[in-house]
Amino acid sequence: MRVKSKFRCQECGQQSTRWLGRCPGCGAWNSLVEELDQPKTVSPAAINGLLEPCPVTEVPAQEEERFPTRMAEMDRVLGGGLVPGSLILVGGDPGIGKSTLMLQVAHLLSCRMPVLYISGEESARQVRLRAERLGALSPGLLLACETDIDQVERHLRQISPPVAVVDSIQTMFKSDLASAPGSVGQVRECAAQLMRLAKTTGISIFLVGHVTKEGMLAGPRVLEHMVDTVLYLEGDRHQFFRILRGVKNRFGSTNEIGIFEMSGAGLVEVASPSAIFLTKRPKGDVPGTAVAAALEGSRPLLVEIQALVCPTGYGTPRRMTAGVDYNRVALITAVLEKRMGFNLGNQDIYVNAVGGVRLDEPAADLAVACALASSFKDIPVDPGLACAGETGLTGELRPVTGVEKRIRESFKMGFSRFLMSSRSAALSGDDYGLLRADTLAGALEMALLA
Ligand SMILES: Nc1ncnc2c1ncn2[C@@H]1O[C@H](COP(=O)(O)OP(=O)(O)OP(=O)(O)O)[C@@H](O)[C@H]1O
Ligand SMILES: [Mg+2]
Known part of the structure; x- marks a missing residue:
């Protein structure tokens, strides 16, 4: 039988007819990946009918028409809706x-057009049960349980639905390749086949992908390069919130997030996230909590930051963070020690963003600093105060972007004071309730109840 596949080193391009642990060419370990002997490629020219170079001004321009999924949070992350012929990777932790x-x-989507859902992980019965629970039974939704990518292609060509879902790309396999489903070679080849199909037929395909423990999409990072859009569904499994984050988008911005709440009837869109993240705030004056006015894409989000500073029992002090960047907390701790004379060297420090949300913008610094100082001194932060500001290494308070949006959201959510850098852009309208500080020390003086 003719060998249809070969193994190629991803580092140097060396070929081999069988898998080897170490590349004989460059000596790299575990770099051989199975490939088809004659890989098929699809050139964008073939799709657009453009073969000779021509001035960009003369390329026929069709506005990428999009169709909305009518799930507002999904459309927001996609940048307004689905683009025909696009490949969208949806990644996330198991479960x-x-x-x-x-x-x-x-x-x-199936209420308006046929949609093909290909499940490689669950039986049709399981999917139907889930659809029943989610209230998602509609005759326009076609179901196929299939893992052979050639069969999947056959179904897609036969039915030619405008949208299809492949759940998951790791279960798909190409029978010409000897490697197991889920291996780098298989995942890459299957994704490439679906890519060719999407580009030539105009079917938009959602690919579900699993994320490994390290936060990488299982199999190759190349998958992220191949597809048009990469979305991650993230969140704490023990919490109800799920955040859909755009990591890459060839047709729109990537700073938007969609926020959902997991319920028995599926994911429910959350229109006013701040309201939910703040609902379980402790009542009364409790030290160690502050509210950060964060900005996720174009949307402001108020999140409670909690900190606990307590003397170390033995050995080296512990530092733990959840939902905020560990390194930024280390930086803020160092600034509090050096610039403000806090003696934190013998204290354990825990910082948590409440609700399972993850904040990675420096604008949350000020709230972290307030929560830390409040817990350390055992003095509560003004409960009517929200804040946003970045701390510098010299103890200065730096302005943040989108301050007006943050302020408006804070006042809307019932806060009466907003603390920020005095170098923040001047605001239109009145200044009532705005507190400004040059330095972290000055800011903490205003934030902590005396
Ligand atoms: N009856 C239910 N009520 C509430 N939530 C449920 C119920 N059944 C399942 N869930 C939630 O749905 C989650 C499973 O969702 P789903 O199967 O869509 O995850 P997944 O990311 O596709 O997982 P996998 O990696 O196994 O494919 C569960 O972790 C649970 O939180
Ligand atoms: Mg699943």
């Missing part, structure tokens, strides 16, 4: 709700 999200999106 986070990827299949749930996809089934809900497929259902919404």
